[in-house]
């Protein structure tokens with residue numbers, strides 16, 4: 537088996553997937569029709585043509601517009617179920633899904649609708665596909681601390697349906713420290729902590745995520761390589777990085793997959809993992825990310841095995857299921 541074939545076949549966990557970023561144009565149009573909404577695009581092809589991004593913000597504008605077709609519990613269920621079917625085909629056996637409640641509550645959709653729709657799809661994935669799945673609630677960092685606190689309050693009646701919290705959306709100008717108090721409260725509640733940092737933002741934001749938010753993983757973190765002391769700290773703590781190669785390419789964080797830092801991160805001894813981020817928008821699900829990275833960087837079989845093992849080590853799975861996966 538070549539490294540590429542092994543990358544496709546090996547069982548793996550996905551730890552950085554925004555479930556709203558799995559919404560394919562076909563489902564966006566189907567949900568718009570089901571919900572009696574009109575879209576500012578004439579066809580699925582016309583929508584896909586708009587997927588030419590220059591940076592994170594140019595993507596986020598279209599991503600939030602796409603999510604506007606989600607209104608009812610069944611819409612959230614159908615979106616997540618479509619993702620799980622696709623993940624199964626890529627030999628994903630465990631997934632931790634980010635969701636953005638504020639994207640929906642701003643349109644009058646309740647947190648209960650969002651969480652119940654997603655949670656029922658997670659239960660179905662376990663029962664019908666053998667995929668274990670958990671939810672991680674993300675705060676939108678371009679919004680205020682006060683709005684993050686209100687979102688947490690609204691979600692607390694559903695506390696048992698999500699295992700942790702994260703921080704996403706526009707990074708530059710919204711450092712992790714803006715949410716120090718929110719995350720302190722989340723830690724008191726026993727929630728697991730992750731945060732996007734070092735995608736477009738500087739290494740200083742990764743330090744803040746570690747020290748102020750006490751994050752257990754860094755989402756992206758590719759800019760950590762600019763700071764040798766940070767790399768040493770991440771290696772010492774064995775803080776995982778959930779890296780998303782095709783996202784980095786599509787959002788112009790790297791100009792060519794051959795320049796992607798994945799191999800340097802692994803060779804520096806960091807617990808890096810491969811993930812799809814927003815697969816409907818960035819041109820590929822888990823195996824596309826895995827196999828294209830293996831080919832572009834000429835990764836070895838050992839690298840592939842390390843990446844798969846890292847995905848389970850970095851996961852929040854515990855108990856018997858962890859023993860089964862590791």
Ligand code: HPA
Nearest residue numbers: 554704705706732813814
């Ligand atoms: N970065 C920040 N926020 C996001 C992303 C991302 O890659 N995808 C969806 N929300």
Ligand code: ZN
Nearest residue numbers: 554704755813
């Ligand atoms: Zn992300």
